[in-house]
Amino acid sequence: MLTLSIEKLVVRFPDLPVPALDIDTLALEPGGRMAVVGSSGSGKTTFINIITGMERAASGEVAWNGESLSGMPEGRRDRWRSRNVGLVMQEFHLFPGLSAEANVLLPQRLAHFTLPEDLRERALHLLERVGIDRPGQPVETMSRGQMQRVAVARALVGKPGLIVADEPTASLDAEAGAAVADLLLELSSEAGSTLIVASHDERLIGRLQHVLRLENGRIAA
Amino acid sequence: MFHFILADLRRNWIGVAIVGLLIALATALGVGVTLQERALRLGSARAASAFDLVIGAAGSETQLILSSVFLQPAPLPLLPHDVLTALRRDPRVKEAIPVGFGDFVAGYPIIGTTGNAIEALGGLAEGSGFQHLGDAVIGAQVTRRIGDSFHPFHGLPGQPGEVHADIDYRVVGRMAPTGTPWDRAILVPLQAVWHVHEDHGHEDGAGETHEVSAGAADEDHGHDHAHEHDHESEFGAMEIDEALLDGENPGVPAIMIKPHSIADAYNLRQEYRRDATMAVFPGEVLTRLYGTLGDARRILSVIAIGAQVLVAAAILMVIAVQVLQRRRQIGALRAFGAPRASVLTMIWLEIFLILALGIICGFGIGYAIVAALSARLSQASGVTMPVEFHAADIWTVAAFLCAAALVTLLPVLIAYRQAPAQALRS
Numbered sequence: 001m002l003t004l005s006i007e008k009l010v011v012r013f014p015d016l017p018v019p020a021l022d023i024d025t026l027a028l029e030p031g032g033r034m035a036v037v038g039s040s041g042s043g044k045t046t047f048i049n050i051i052t053g054m055e056r057a058a059s060g061e062v063a064w065n066g067e068s069l070s071g072m073p074e075g076r077r078d079r080w081r082s083r084n085v086g087l088v089m090q091e092f093h094l095f096p097g098l099s100a101e102a103n104v105l106l107p108q109r110l111a112h113f114t115l116p117e118d119l120r121e122r123a124l125h126l127l128e129r130v131g132i133d134r135p136g137q138p139v140e141t142m143s144r145g146q147m148q149r150v151a152v153a154r155a156l157v158g159k160p161g162l163i164v165a166d167e168p169t170a171s172l173d174a175e176a177g178a179a180v181a182d183l184l185l186e187l188s189s190e191a192g193s194t195l196i197v198a199s200h201d202e203r204l205i206g207r208l209q210h211v212l213r214l215e216n217g218r219i220a221a
Numbered sequence: 222m223f224h225f226i227l228a229d230l231r232r233n234w235i236g237v238a239i240v241g242l243l244i245a246l247a248t249a250l251g252v253g254v255t256l257q258e259r260a261l262r263l264g265s266a267r268a269a270s271a272f273d274l275v276i277g278a279a280g281s282e283t284q285l286i287l288s289s290v291f292l293q294p295a296p297l298p299l300l301p302h303d304v305l306t307a308l309r310r311d312p313r314v315k316e317a318i319p320v321g322f323g324d325f326v327a328g329y330p331i332i333g334t335t336g337n338a339i340e341a342l343g344g345l346a347e348g349s350g351f352q353h354l355g356d357a358v359i360g361a362q363v364t365r366r367i368g369d370s371f372h373p374f375h376g377l378p379g380q381p382g383e384v385h386a387d388i389d390y391r392v393v394g395r396m397a398p399t400g401t402p403w404d405r406a407i408l409v410p411l412q413a414v415w416h417v418h419e420d421h422g423h424e425d426g427a428g429e430t431h432e433v434s435a436g437a438a439d440e441d442h443g444h445d446h447a448h449e450h451d452h453e454s455e456f457g458a459m460e461i462d463e464a465l466l467d468g469e470n471p472g473v474p475a476i477m478i479k480p481h482s483i484a485d486a487y488n489l490r491q492e493y494r495r496d497a498t499m500a501v502f503p504g505e506v507l508t509r510l511y512g513t514l515g516d517a518r519r520i521l522s523v524i525a526i527g528a529q530v531l532v533a534a535a536i537l538m539v540i541a542v543q544v545l546q547r548r549r550q551i552g553a554l555r556a557f558g559a560p561r562a563s564v565l566t567m568i569w570l571e572i573f574l575i576l577a578l579g580i581i582c583g584f585g586i587g588y589a590i591v592a593a594l595s596a597r598l599s600q601a602s603g604v605t606m607p608v609e610f611h612a613a614d615i616w617t618v619a620a621f622l623c624a625a626a627l628v629t630l631l632p633v634l635i636a637y638r639q640a641p642a643q644a645l646r647s
Contacts, residue, residue: 054556054642074640075561082558089645093553097228106225110559110567158558 001030002064002084002161002194004051009060011046011217020046021217023060028194028210030065030161033185035205036198038214044198047214048166051196052085053077064162082111086155086193088184090167092147094139094154100127101135104154119157126153130183145176152183156191163188165197169204177201222563226571240539241579247532248583248621249590251525256591256608258518262511264599264606265291268401269503271342272318272477273486276304276493276500285499286506289320289475291602292330292402297322297474304498306467308476313485316341319466319473323414324373324385329363331373331390331407333414333473335466339396341479342403348394351410355457357390358408361398362603365407368392370457373417388417389457400605410461415471537628540572544632551636552644561637569633576625584610584618 004027011021021043028034036044049055050062053069056077062069064084069077094103104123109115127135130149139147148168155163165184169177181204188195199205213220230237269290277285278298287293308317318341321333336351339358348367350358359365370391372384390409398404480486486502493500547568554564588608595606636644 049642052556054645055640078555078558078561078641081556082560085558087556087558089553089556093549093557095225095228095550097232098224102224102228107554107557107559109222109224110554110563154557 001192003030003066004028004032004194005061005063005066006051007061009050009057009062011043011050011055011057019217021050021214023047023219026212026219028196031192031194032210033188033195033208034197034210034212035208036196036212036214037200037205038220042214043217044214045166046217047212048164048196048198052087052162052164053081082107082158084161086158086160086163088148088151088155088163088165088168090170092144092151094147094150096140097138099136099138100132100142100150100153103139103150104157107154108158122159123153123157126156126187129153129187131179143176145172145179148172148176148180149183152180152187156187159191160193162194162196163191165195165199167199168197169199169201178203181207222567222570225567226574229571230574236539237575240536241575241582243532244536244576244579245582245586247529248580249587250528251522252584252587253591254518254521254525256587256610257594258514258521259611260591260595260606260608261514263609264400264595264604265507265510266504267607268604269507271399271401271403272503273480274478274489274500274502275475276300276308276478276489276498277475279497279499282499282501282506283510285475285501286503288322289477290402290503291604292322292332292406294322294325294330299472299474300476300498302468302470302472304493305470305473305476308478309467311489313480313482313489314478315481316477316479318477318479319411320475320477321411321414321473323409323418324375326371326374326407327364329360329405329407331357331409331414332403333411334408335411338408339394342401343397343399345394346397348392350394351408351461352393353457354410354413354416354459354461355388355390356393356410358394358396359392360396360404360406360408360603362404362600363395363407365392367395385417387456391457402603404605405603411473412461412465413456415465416456416459418471533628536576537631540629541632541635543572544568544636548636548639548644552639552641555641556645565633565637568636569629572629572633573626576629577622580618580621580625 006023006026008025009021009023010019012019036047038044046055050057051069053072054077056074057070060070067080069080072080095106098106101123104127105115105119108119124135127150130153132146132150132153139150142150152168155165163184168184169180172180181201184195184197185207195208197204197208205211269286272290275285275289277289278300280298284295285297288295288297305317305319308314311317316337318334318338322330323333324331339345339350345358346361348358350356365371368391370389373388373390375383375385390407390413396403396408478486478489480489490500490502551564551568555561588610592608595608599605
């Protein structure tokens with residue numbers, strides 16, 4: 001469980017006159033659930049990139065449990081993310097040619113020299129939990145809804161304290177989207193993880209405690 | 222990690238196979254040029270090493286060596302008969318082997334020589350040496366059996382000529398393999414060659430045997446065999462007239478010498494470099510030929526290197542495009558928590574595997590092509606061409622692999638500098 005605190009965060013891109021993100025102060029309690037909403041170009045993706053350490057904030061402070069991401073060099077941010085963050089993205093970024101199980105375990109395999117024994121069991125358990133009957137099935141033969149469910153299992157396999165989803169339902173039909181939304185909420189609360197979801201999906205947004213509305217990189221009232 | 226590499230290679234197997242094949246063929250081209258040149262050089266040097274010195278009548282040194290060592294037919298001027306006599310008695314000479322060129326049978330040259338040639342060339346594998354004028358000893362590659370008999374064919378192979386129907390040679394022995402053109406030769410007593418062709422000389426009264434090697438390509442004699450027919454019938458059983466070697470004989474085009482010592486070799490060379498005769502170390506002439514061969518190799522090498530550079534450039538492009546296309550993949554893997562170093566090691570390893578496999582296959586393909594080519598050349602010329610890698614070639618392979626490793630590092634380093642978010646955006 002992680003507590004987020006943001007102070008005086010400003011993110012600028014070289015070719016833009018207005019900051020892409022400008023947040024004076026923001027906090028999220030451990031285990032808290034927050035939706036990030038706003039039109040496209042409002043800074044949602046930049047916000048996600050900053051709080052997961054994929055991009056570095058040039059000025060201001062972004063900290064999880066008091067540990068500042070802003071001060072970490074890239075390698076340490078990668079390691080921190082590997083330990084603490086489970087990511088689900090709109091484009092699933094599954095690797096064709098590998099089975100569902102291999103996809104779930106791939107980042108862990110690359111992060112650990114030898115895969116911890118219990119991780120494989122956990123992966124199989126999670127795949128069962130998200131409704132994938134055949135863990136050996138190659139991902140490219142799956143439906144989009146199934147693929148996103150495999151991606152959810154991949155995000156959770158490392159028991160992260162923070163789950164971040166970037167438009168997890170946007171590329172799915174209503175039914176598959178609802179199933180993925182259910183799984184995200186259920187599994188993150190079971191794990192006690194903090195959950196941050198960037199989304200346009202009103203049904204998903206309505207089920208989260210907090211809503212962070214962004215407009216031109218600033219928090220709207 | 223290997224799961225992922227294998228899955229990726231399997232998924233793109235057509236592209237992987239094409240890139241691998243291109244690399245293999247480019248490598249094979251360079252390896253082939255080097256190996257073939259080496260095989261030619263070693264093969265010809267070994268063929269020439271049996272004799273230290275060749276003495277012939279004044280003329281072209283290169284032609285003398287080509288004709289005597291490599292048994293390439295050509296009309297050579299004849300040495301006066303006293304040269305052979307003198308050399309046979311010379312205390313500095315261990316073996317003096319006269320070589321008389323004459324006819325052919327089924328593309329094999331018939332070489333007139335003396336009995337000691339057989340021992341000097343490595344001895345008999347089966348059968349016996351010359352006892353009668355019509356006895357023939359065949360080289361290891363000649364497809365005849367002991368007991369077979371044949372008529373010599375007058376003229377050069379592949380050209381119109383005539384058969385000496387009245388002359389009958391009988392195979393009595395086979396030499397052990399030597400790896401030289403002598404494996405394709407048929408040895409007969411020198412006196413037999415003189416006998417066959419002297420008759421023509423007497424008939425026509427032209428006496429041209431003093432200008433042209435016995436019997437080479439003079440068309441105008443030998444149209445009147447019928448007159449001599451009864452005389453030729455006993456040819457096979459006639460005694461070999463050893464005295465003729467030291468007497469009034471028509472002469473020979475070349476004499477191969479094994480001297481007792483190196484000093485003797487230089488002495489003899491000095492002594493026989495006079496107006497009418499020349500003495501040549503085969504090695505000398507070969508070195509000159511290698512010089513020419515070396516130029517040809519340099520040209521081939523430049524062409525091969527050019528082709529390799531083009532292929533390398535094309536492959537570098539393919540790799541760069543590959544890695545750039547995979548930026549999203551790299552970014553995603555890092556976003557999901559895979560360390561940057563292991564993601565990039567994986568991608569580098571995958572590309573390097575393709576290159577390394579291509580290079581190693583290329584060495585194999587190059588070797589196979591040269592081995593096949595050399596086998597055919599050996600069959601045609603009798604010169605055994607050793608196709609071999611040297612210890613130093615390991616360093617060439619290592620250098621190739623190092624270059625491949627470094628080159629593939631380049632696009633990977635470009636990817637290394639990218640933040641995952643940046644890679645995902647593109």
